[in-house]
Amino acid sequence: MKNLKKILKQYFNVAVSVDNVVFGFDADGLKVLLIFRGSEPFTGSWALPGDLISPEMDLEYSAEKILKQLTGLDQVYMEQIQTFGSVDRHPFGRVFTIAYFALIKVENYHPQAASWAKDVAWFKVTEIPKLPFDHREILEYARRLLKNRIRTQPLVFELLPKYFTLTALQFIHESILEEEFDVRNFRKKILSSGIIEETGKLQKNVTHRPAMLYRYNASKAKQLGFEGGILQ
Amino acid sequence: MKNLKKILKQYFNVAVSVDNVVFGFDADGLKVLLIFRGSEPFTGSWALPGDLISPEMDLEYSAEKILKQLTGLDQVYMEQIQTFGSVDRHPFGRVFTIAYFALIKVENYHPQAASWAKDVAWFKVTEIPKLPFDHREILEYARRLLKNRIRTQPLVFELLPKYFTLTALQFIHESILEEEFDVRNFRKKILSSGIIEETGKLQKNVTHRPAMLYRYNASKAKQLGFEGGILQ
């Protein structure tokens, strides 16, 4: 048994971290949340909000907690995406990082830097600064995944406010998929799917004809077998 | 700096492992490869082929190497699927495990137990014995993933021999998707997709009308934009 312990010792000396790719959406398009690092290594860089996992905490719980600690964000939609494990991705030792993506409604959540995060800000996905570690690779992976998922899962509703216009719904699809759709065909498809419903309410404070506001009907979507998404 | 080292120490005492879900396919249907453990913990159990990662090895490389070491399988199609990190999933300490799935052509590869694997065998996915750790959960996750992927990626060709009949191609889809298709419609769809081609060869040593053999045309599939799969 002493022998076993000695053998094990060589394996139990790595660390594991979580890195979150938090997507948000506004009139400008798709955004990613970055923090300004106030801690070693890479102090003074913008980076994905992430941290080392304490060995006594479950993985899922750690992911949520780390995001909350650095940005104040709580109870957001999160999903594990991929683990990155190059030998020298971290200067302090062997650190595997488990990437998550999170989708939030920017209207409802107001990120605030905390703990060793000195600042937190939204960046357009097309205007990301230089990132430390392999965070650029992680971010690109997350973007690809979001793009693939959006066609087959109703994820967009995690990014839109509760009430939204069909124009906004179309714009978010077009932004993420980097592809344009015909207005009439898009509306026909969405409405015939049955997963969104009219609210009777109209858009306010706009300088043109106000649009009808719709909302996502999650239970109907589920009932209709829509774990699947909208387009295709 | 000494302070930093002390802080880091509490994080650098976990281990990371790889667990492989190796799928194969034969006349009986979908199979999974398990090893008979000859090493602690859970000596004497059938389990997914997996092992701890040496801290000085890259993740991808480790996944391949561990599979090869335990089963002799080399150069197989592998893909990372998910990381599992419950606090007490491993009796020897905190071990995160990174699950991979692998798809192999059973005709071409002949697994052979090696290292501390005392045996290796194929099990029908419907007849899996009790598994240690959270291997059952990992296996079910992998099955769900395979089922989802098979509709949109040409993964079946990793499981079929180089030359295959349309009947076999249909059977593998039906086995994985747990759903039946109309023979005529299935053939129409597959053939019109253009990603498989006739070989002119016929099946041999069968006791009935021999079927035409087809093969996957990877370059044409790619050219046609088929990272996507066949059905839907």
Added chain:
DNA sequence: AAATATATTGTAAAAAGTACAATAATTACC
């Protein structure tokens, strides 16, 4: 009242999906 801005709606043609059963080619057996 006119200009500006965005919202909303329909139709015809093409493509894809679905339901459905008879005939063909081989081996095995008598």
Added chain:
DNA sequence: GGTAATTATTGTACTTTTTACAATATATTT
């Protein structure tokens, strides 16, 4: 050599979905 057994192969009519395409409606601003 003929018949039975087994699996392989193929077409058509109907329905549904997708696609291409532009005029009208409703609000605010000037």
